[in-house]
Amino acid sequence: MKKKLVYIFLLFTVFDCGETIVFTDYPLGTNFTISDEVFSTRSFSDFSKGVNLVFFGFTSCPDICPMGLTRMYNAFKDDTAEFKPGLFFITIDPERDTYTKIHTYLKFAFPGIQGFRLEKKSAETTLKKFGVGVNINKKNGKTDIEHSSYIFLTDKTGNVKYLIKSGMNSGQIRKIVQAYRKEKGL
Amino acid sequence: MFTLNKYTRAYAIMKLFKILIFSLFLVTGCAEKGIILQSASIRPTLKENGTSVLYFELKNNTGTDLRLLGITTLFTTKVELHETYEKEGLAGMRAIEPVVIKNGETVLFQPGAKHVMLSEINKDLVKGSEEELTFNFENLATKQTERHTFKVRVTIPAEL
Numbered sequence: 001m002k003k004k005l006v007y008i009f010l011l012f013t014v015f016d017c018g019e020t021i022v023f024t025d026y027p028l029g030t031n032f033t034i035s036d037e038v039f040s041t042r043s044f045s046d047f048s049k050g051v052n053l054v055f056f057g058f059t060s061c062p063d064i065c066p067m068g069l070t071r072m073y074n075a076f077k078d079d080t081a082e083f084k085p086g087l088f089f090i091t092i093d094p095e096r097d098t099y100t101k102i103h104t105y106l107k108f109a110f111p112g113i114q115g116f117r118l119e120k121k122s123a124e125t126t127l128k129k130f131g132v133g134v135n136i137n138k139k140n141g142k143t144d145i146e147h148s149s150y151i152f153l154t155d156k157t158g159n160v161k162y163l164i165k166s167g168m169n170s171g172q173i174r175k176i177v178q179a180y181r182k183e184k185g186l
Numbered sequence: 187m188f189t190l191n192k193y194t195r196a197y198a199i200m201k202l203f204k205i206l207i208f209s210l211f212l213v214t215g216c217a218e219k220g221i222i223l224q225s226a227s228i229r230p231t232l233k234e235n236g237t238s239v240l241y242f243e244l245k246n247n248t249g250t251d252l253r254l255l256g257i258t259t260l261f262t263t264k265v266e267l268h269e270t271y272e273k274e275g276l277a278g279m280r281a282i283e284p285v286v287i288k289n290g291e292t293v294l295f296q297p298g299a300k301h302v303m304l305s306e307i308n309k310d311l312v313k314g315s316e317e318e319l320t321f322n323f324e325n326l327a328t329k330q331t332e333r334h335t336f337k338v339r340v341t342i343p344a345e346l
Binding site for chain 1: 229230231232234235236237238239268270273275276277278279280297298301303304305342
């Protein structure tokens with residue numbers, strides 16, 4: 001009996017009893033064109049790696065966006081650049097988020113995360129292709145923004161392979177990226 | 187010579203254990219009075235980026251119910267009690283009414299939930315520094331306003 005219990009314990013230890021991570025070819029994502037004042041005419045794949053994490057947000061967001069970016073950043077902060085996945089932030093508020101504002105924001109709080117500002121047309125197509133919902137309400141001089149808070153795991157060309165929920169912590173995010181690398185032999 | 191047999195030894199150990207448990211009750215019974223601010227943090231932000239956030243746990247041990255009306259600080263006049271919500275797959279943030287904290291209760295302002303938005307900050311909030319914040323309450327028994335000032339560290343919340 002005791003032996004059986006030990007075997008069961010070992011089995012649980014080996015398989016970690018964790019949730020199985022399944023990667024899917026979502027009909028989401030795109031190798032979008034970067035149309036900001038610095039990188040115009042270039043595309044996502046000029047910057048991406050074999051595995052990437054993409055987050056859509058805005059720099060004046062107090063809670064949701066810095067929370068997502070902190071988790072993305074913390075998951076890989078101790079890794080060398082070579083081992084880090086591509087980490088990207090795309091603004092959904094191009095009217096207020098200038099190129100300089102995005103880059104100052106990321107450099108100060110989340111070094112290593114690359115930021116993009118897409119021009120209106122490119123932004124509309126990209127958001128649609130990623131399935132990112134955005135609601136911008138302007139009232140009494142205040143701008144309230146509602147948006148999807150997923151972190152998208154993509155391949156080199158921006159095709160979405162996994163949706164990371166906003167509540168997942170940095171340890172879980174790291175595990176998902178490692179599992180993707182293992183599955184794809186990256 | 188006096189020796190303890192196994193029964194008296196067990197009795198002595200039990201007695202000691204009871205004294206220990208009783209002391210523990212005494213210690214926890216003498217919990218800190220007043221308003222206790224814990225796990226407080228302000229997110230590091232540059233002045234030019236403008237928006238930061240304050241998280242904390244606030245325990246009301248004052249003996250009376252309180253209402254948190256707002257927070258004031260020297261580095262911004264734009265402070266709002268906020269909450270993060272999800273509606274039809276979209277996440278957003280909105281201002282909330284003053285928060286009632288009953289005597290003995292703890293209210294949590296944490297990532298992804300209630301938080302304090304600090305916008306239009308007038309200086310860089312650098313990691314490791316400390317800022318003074320005044321919490322304004324309404325004492326629900328006396329209807330008087332009470333102010334409590336705390337120093338809060340500029341840092342990333344531990345749970346992230």
